[in-house]
Amino acid sequence: MNPYLRLLTFLIPLLLQGISPLFSKDGYKLWLQYHPLESPQKVQRLMGAIRVEGDSPTLAILKKELQLAANGFFDENHPLAFDYQEESARLIISKRSPQRWDPADKGSLGREGFRLLQNDAGAIWIAADTDIGLLYGTFKWLQLMQAGQSIPAAGFHSEPKIQRRILNHWDNLNRTVERGYAGASIWNWHRLPDHIDQQYHDYARANASIGINGTVVTNVNANALVLTPEYLEKAAALADVFRPYGITLYLTARFSAPMELGRLPTADPLDPEVQEWWKKKAEEIYQYIPDFGGFLVKADSEGQPGPHNYQRSQADGANLLADALKPHGGIVMWRAFVYSEDTPDDRAKQAYQEFQPYDGSFRDNVIVQVKNGAIDFQPREPFHPLFGAMxxxxxxxxxxxxxxxxxxxxxxxxxxxxxTEVLQSDTYVNGPGSTVSKVIDGSLHGYSLTAMAGVANIGTDRNWTGHHFHQANWFGYGRLAWDPQTSPETIADEWLRLTFTNAPEFIKPVKKMMLQSHEMAVNYMTPLGLHHIMAWSHHYGPGPWVTDRHRDDWTATYYHKASENGVGFDRTASGSNALEQYAPELQEKWGNLQQIPEKYLLWFHHVRWDHPLKSGRTLWDEMALRYQKGVDEARENVATWQNLQSHVDEERHAHVLSFLKIQAKEAVWWKDACLLYFQQFAQSPLPDGVEPPEKNLEYFMGIRHRYVPGN
Incomplete structure (x- = not known):
């Protein structure tokens, strides 16, 4: 058959069904789908008479966004005009002036705040003090329209609670991504600065739509090359793309750069030549990028050089860079993920010991970046003890x-x-209600500099994040960075409506699936406070047997300490006493076996296998049943998603379904491997209701995964 005829025989049935293979929903549009509205008439009337006041690159982006939305909302090419007179305009987008604003609201909206208003005649006003505020307000209005929601009668007012809302890319200059699971790095340094990929604009647009205003484009395990003129020119090209979207560019700084690039004999932060080198380097960077945000630094950790090399403090190291950046308005984000070359008695105590004694010793343009928990992004950790301690x-x-x-x-x-579990945890440092969120938004201690960072999950996969539902984590991070009080329920509902559909028969079961998924994963991986029992190095899959490596605190046995006498890490006064780093109220509660929330039980206590829990079951039986519960829920998710095929396009439905099946399969792997390992110490049978493993422990211990992405 003629190849053209063969193509037509494939295309015609699809086109007759209303399906276009050329415009399939592959996830690239993220939550900016702009699918047709159920009742477009009202929005069509508003978008038929628009006035956008002013002219700037940011406002040009705003107009383009309105045009994209109109084409999607009305399922047609729907050209917009933006120069209606105010009297005839139905959608007015303008910076505020005293003559055009509610007299009762005289306060500033700041650089990024905005307000949405609807007058008695039904016209909409998007107002802000800046063009960036107008862009944020426009995105919010379009999202409300997509979700089928209206502006409240009193208007909608929004200002960010956190000043700097940043993505940290662990991307290397060779386009590999440390802990990246969605393809290669989107930053093609080889082609920069002369080629600007469209994805850079799309990336900035997506971030602006959720209020992210900063990005660190290089790995915290830093390469000093990025500070050379060759790469600064490339970074400047990215900064030029990001600027109209309100996004500031930051870079990671390798502490030893004065030696590697400047040929100095030392990188000692108190050495005058080193200080002068960083001063000149900062001046050079700002010549390329006038609005450069500053440095993110990982030092004295996992092989990265730092002030420890010269018997200096973390404050000495941070202040060195802060002094260089200060004249230009830059900041230093100095990571608290610091631990010594020697294995400590308890890794969880290290960051507190390194930083808390130096509270007040850092320059005012230094902010210490603290992981949510004291170990390393575990499925569940208590909040980091530094929050509230500085x-x-x-x-x-x-x-x-x-x-x-x-x-x-x-x-x-x-x-x-x-x-949210972390953000709403109470530190008790200033009495009840001293939540972690109040620490980081500055309200608890009066911080003048506030920020939040998220380690990005973005790559070159067509859907950006590998798993379609991992887009919700990028989206949700942005929402919580803007306002840490936002509920997961609100975020899940909003993301589903923007990404898929407003249909309640879809929203209700999938939202339930989303909201239960974290607890489900904790159950089939690390229930009851278990932690760091993943496979060696790549952390893919279970590895509670991992032991005898060159660092004890990189092994599983260091953390779970399983024996015939019990399991868990004793962090009370009878053990490492890491509990001492928390407020007295938490020491009393978490130090008591009867009062501690069971989700933290094995984090703070070494517990007998026959210890009775609140359910009345022994620790062993409860652990086994939690593992099984996680498996059961993972299987239920497969069935739930299968039943929703009519609400989702074929491509995304099939992609998500295949991943949910992998998750259910690997949940069984986790359950079987962990229970077989711990059973040899508990010396008890599996309780009723727990499926027996089909393989033995030796089988699971023999599994070797090679070339795991992100390692």
Whole structure:
């Protein structure tokens, strides 16, 4: 058959069914789908008479966004005009002036805030003090329209609670991504600065739509080359793309750069030549990027050089760079993920010991970036003890959006549930109600500099994040960085409506699936406070047997300490006493076996296998049943998604279904491997209701995964 005829025989049936293979929904549009509205008439009337006041690159982006939305909302090419007179305009987008604003609202909206209003005649006004505020307000209005929601009668007012809302890319200059599970790095340094890929614009647009205003485009395990003129020119090209979207570019700084690039004999932060080198380097960077945000630094950790090399403090190291950046308005984000070359008595105590004694010693343009927990982005950790412990030093939150320890690319885990659990934890440092969120938004201690970072899960996969549902974690991080009080329920509902459909018969079961997914994953991986029992190095799959490596605190046995006498890490006064780093109220509660929330039980206590829990079951039986519960729920998710095929396009439905099946399969792998391992110490049978493993422990211990992405 003629190849053209063969193509037509394939295309015609699809076109007759209303399906276009050329415009399939592959996930690239993220939550900016702009699918046709159920009742477009009202929005069509508004978008038929628009006035956008002003002219700037940001406002040009705003107009383009309105045009994209109109074409999608009305399922047709729907050209818009933006120059209606105010009297005839139905949608007015303008910076505020005293003559055009509610007299009762005299306060500033700041650089990024906005307000949506609807007058008695039904006209909509998007108002802000800046063009960036107008862009944020326009995105919000379009999202409300897509979700079928109206502007409240009193108007909608929004300002970010966190000043700097940043993505951290662990991307290397060779386009590999550390802990990246969605393909290669989107930054093609080889082609920069002369070729600007369309994906850079699409990336900036997506971030602006959820209020992210900063990006660190290089790995915290830094390469000093990025500070050379060759790469600064490339970075400047990216900064030029990001600027109209309100996004500031940051870079990672390798502490030893003065030696590697400047040929100095030392990188000692108190050495005058080193200080002068960083001063000149900062001046050079700002010549390329006038609005450069500053440095993110990982030092004295996992082989990265730092002030420890010269018997200096973390404050000495951070202040060196802060002094160089200060004249230009830049900041230093100095990571608290620091631990010594020697294995400590308890890794969980290290960051507190390194930083808390130096509270108040850091320059005012330094902010210490603290992971949500004291170990390393585990499926569940208590909040980091540094939160609340440094009232004179701004602290920022570091969440991991990429799922290093949570099934990586294929496991569906809705992370805003994890983030909110941490953000709403009470530190008690100023009495009840001293939540972590109040620490990082500055309200608890009066910080003048506030920030939140998320380790990005973005790559060159067509859908950006590998798993379609991992887009919700990027989206949810942005929403919580804007306002840490936003509920996971609100985020899940909004993302589903923007990404798929407003149909309640779809929203209700999938939202339930999302909101339960974090607890489900904790159950089939690390229930009851178990932690860091993943496979060696790549962290893909279970490895509770991992032991005898060159660092004890990189092994599983260091953390679970399983024996015939019980399991768990004793962090009370009878053990490492890491509990001492928390407020007295938490020491009393978490130090008591009867009062501690069971989700943290084995994090703080070594517990007998026959210890009775609140359910009345022994620790062993409860652990086994939690593992089984996680498996059962993973299987239920497969069935739930299968039944929703009529609500989702074929491509995305099939893709998600295949990943949910992988998750259910690997949940069984986790359950069987972990229970077989721990059973040899518990010396008890599996309780009723727990499926017996089909393989033996030796089988699971013999599994070797090679070339795991992101390693």
């Amino acid at each position: 009232p004179q030093t701004p602290l920022m939150m570091e969440f991991q959006i990429t799922q290093e320890y949570l099934g990586q690319a294929t496991h569906h885990v809705f992370l805003p549930s994890l983030y």
